[in-house]
Amino acid sequence: MSEPLLQLDQLSVRFGDTEAVRDVSLAISRGERVALVGESGSGKSVTALAILRLLQDAEIRGRVLFDGRDLATLSERHMRGLRGNDIAMIFQEPMTALNPLYTIGEQIAETLALHDGLDAKAANAQAVELLRRTGIPEPERRVAHFPHELSGGQRQRAMIAMALACRPKLLLADEPTTALDVTIRAQIIELLLELQRDEAARHGMAVLLITHDLNLVRRFAQRVAVMERGVLVEFSDTETLFANPQHPYTRRLIDSRPQREVQPVMPIAPVLLEARGVAVDYPVAGGGIKSWFKRGRFRAVHPVDLALKQGETLGVVGESGSGKTTLAMALLGLQRATEGEIEFHGEPLAQFRGKARRTLRSRMQIVFQDPFGSLSPRMTIEAIVGEGLALHRPQLDADARRARVVDVLREVGIDARVLHRYPHEFSGGQRQRIAIARALVVDPQILVLDEPTSALDVSIQQQVLHLLAQLQIKYNLSYLFISHDLAVMRAMAHRVLVFKDGHLVEAGDTESVLFAPQHAYTRELLAAAML
Structure with missing residues (x-):
């Protein structure tokens, strides 16, 4: 057999007292596609960065052999020549x-x-x-x-x-499709396959794909390496691994699909939120000074009707730029609708002013896609979760506020001992739970969930979805659930709206829309989701 292009031999990476990667050994041949999978914190990205010697303040043991050379023996000047030239990397967040x-x-x-x-x-x-x-x-x-x-x-x-x-001879792709829409994700994977085959035929380019998306792994990889807490627990060809996983952790990852737990909506449930003919325009300036005086309009959301009942989850799906979040902001009153009417409990939103407007804000809350970006890094968890109480429940004293914060944190599975800590000290799943607690603390009736699980590992995603389902049952909450993940939508939504370029192209109950779609775009989304 020819010598592997890349060979890791007992690679270990330690940061102070923490061993992030322990005794990892694997080999990648020229022209081969290998996936490295595992949850956040399993050591996937650290392994890739160790290959390129891009880790600071890290103790690295073991050998990294590339094209027969031990990279640990090369000078930094030689490594700079190798990075990008022989080994290239695609990072998770291009922005x-x-x-x-x-x-x-x-x-x-x-x-x-x-x-x-x-x-x-x-x-x-x-x-x-x-x-x-x-x-x-x-x-x-x-x-x-x-x-x-x-x-x-x-x-x-x-x-x-x-x-x-x-x-390059080796391409390291670190979560290259994590936050992309299903159709864009499918396009990127097809592109990588096409380019890899082309480059492999000419130069023997190999690809190490780092991901937690198992559907993507099935489509792309020839062999799969599974990491858990810094340890390589399984390594085999793709078909064998999915058909007969040997390690319990691998089986748990494969089985971590969103499970439907939602309860049927009561026939007599009242309509909490209703929109009729709602449209949203943005001003668009052209070139030159005259554009400041004469602006055009871009229609982000074309007229749409919808109704959200108490205890119901209304799913909104579509690609980025389809108008999903713009519509949600209009329904919350955070974005002025250009046309149409929005009513909460039968009362027009426009009539809520002053104190009534503030009360309305407490009844309609939002959980954002990126909890790390939406949680202030300068505030403790107690201050973040309790901020809404200080505004909406000013009659509560400090002790009562703290008691309510502790109660709601326990409700979402966060221990009260973390009150003094900051967002950066938590995992992605824990931060999302904190964001949910912040929304729940003021007893809302409607939660807008804007891609709340898109960047989470499959097992963490399952935990968050289970939490949301249980909270909905316990408090009879209504969800406007925005997502491009159709598996999540199948698990959570009672009804689904499909948006494309600001137009509502299909609507109906979840089973009808996602199992028997009528519109070509919906069928395209489903085909892309299957990869």
């Missing part, structure tokens, strides 16, 4: 990984100039070709755009173009 001050073309050209020595004109031409190859429309124009001017899927494609610029 963070890309420099906001440089255009996409400049960032790709920088790689080409550094490693291939191309001049500016040749590097720009090559950047355009790479963007075209990765499927970005109008690459001649997009090459001059900044990262914030591209969609999430386009930014990820730009990251892939940058990674492939120097035709």
Whole structure:
């Protein structure tokens, strides 16, 4: 057999007293696709960063052999030449990984100039070709755009173009599709497959895909390595692993699918929230000074009717930019609707003013997609969860507020001993529970859940969904559940609305919409979700 392209031999990584990776051994051949799976904190990304020697303040033991060379013996100058040239990496969040001050073309050209020595004109031409190859429309124009001017899927494609610029022998892809819509996720995986096959045929490029998305692993990987708490617990070909997993942890990951626990809505349940002909426009300025005086309008949400009953979950699905969150903000009164009427308990939202408006805010709460971004890093958990009480229940003294905070934290499975701690000290799943507690503390009737599980591991996602189902049953809560994950929607929603480009294209009960879709776009979403 030929020598492996990459071989990890008893690799261990320690940060102070914490051993993040312990005695990991695996090999990847040229042209092979291997997936490294496990929950957050299992050591997947640390392993990838250890390969590239990008870890700071870490003690690394064992050997990392690449193309027959022990990377630990190379100087930093040699490693800089190897990074991006022989081993490239696609990071999980392109908006963070890309420099906001440089255009996409400049960032790709920088790689080409550094490693291939191309001049500016040749590097720009090559950047355009790479963007075209990765499927970005109008690459001649997009090459001059900044990262914030591209969609999430386009930014990820730009990251892939940058990674492939120097035709690497090994591509490390760290959660490249985590927060992407199902259709964009399917496109990115098809793109990676196509590019890998092309590059493998010419250069023998191998791919190490780091992910917790098992559907994606089935579609992409030839072999799968499973990590639990820094230890490699199973490594086999994909078909064997899914058909007959040997380790209990692997079986638990495979079985961690969202389970439907929702109860039927009572026929006599009252309508809490109703919208009739609601539409939302945004002003759009053109070029030149005259645009400040004459602006156009962009319709983000076209007229839509909906009703949400007490104890019901109304699911809203669609790709990014389809108008899901804009509609939710309008229903909450946080975004002014251009047209139509919104009523809460039969009363128009526009009539709620002053104290009544403040009371309305406590009845309708929201849980955001990214709890780390929505929780203040400067506030303790007690202050974060109790902030709503200070505003909406000013009659409560400090002891009563603390007692209520402790009660609601226990309700979501968080121990009261954490009151003095800060958000960065918790895992993603724990932060989402804290965000749910913050919303629940003021006794709302409606919760808007905006992609609350999109960035969570499958097992943590299952725990959060179970919590939400139990809370709904206990308190008869109504949920407006926004998601692009159709498995989550099947588990949680009583009825589903499907949005595309601001239009409501299909609506009905969950079983009808997701098992017998009528609209071509809904069928496309379902096909993409199956990968």
